[in-house]
Ligand SMILES: [Zn+2]
């Protein structure tokens with residue numbers, strides 16, 4: 001593990017700026033790993049960990065800096081619940097902890113550093129110093145991750161019978177005997193223009 005200062009430097013680089021969300025995300029990931037007892041997430045333990053994040057905000061960018069879990073490695077999963085929370089899963093030990101930021105931490109930051117005017121500065125300072133239990137609530141949880149969701153899954157690629165595009169990782173849907181991609185099956189988020 002690196003020093004917190006080193007993680008902050010890497011987070012700033014990855015995220016584009018330094019903010020309270022980076023400090024909170026780093027602390028969240030470090031706490032998750034501590035609860036799991038994982039000490040070398042980017043070295044010898046790098047295949048043990050899958051992380052689920054529940055919000056697409058600043059805090060989320062800091063999490064892979066510590067865990068090494070990336071979207072492109074299939075080790076980072078996004079569930080858009082709009083919550084400042086993440087679940088850290090140890091595949092080897094079959095254990096997981098969900099860590100959620102406590103709403104009270106902003107208030108606590110204000111109380112700790114009332115003389116600092118900038119909210120961001122105030123929260124950065126406080127989030128560096130507050131104990132884990134004050135920043136977060138954590139619970140042991142069970143996460144069932146299907147083989148098709150794990151890093152390294154190799155399976156047959158399907159081809160959508162309507163649009164002809166390839167579909168990986170068993171994301172196809174069979175409707176009345178026809179193999180369809182999710183978009184053609186009606187789960188689309190886009191519409192063709194002209
Ligand atoms: Zn930010």
Ligand SMILES: [Zn+2]
Nearest residue numbers: 160163181184
């Ligand atoms: Zn299709």
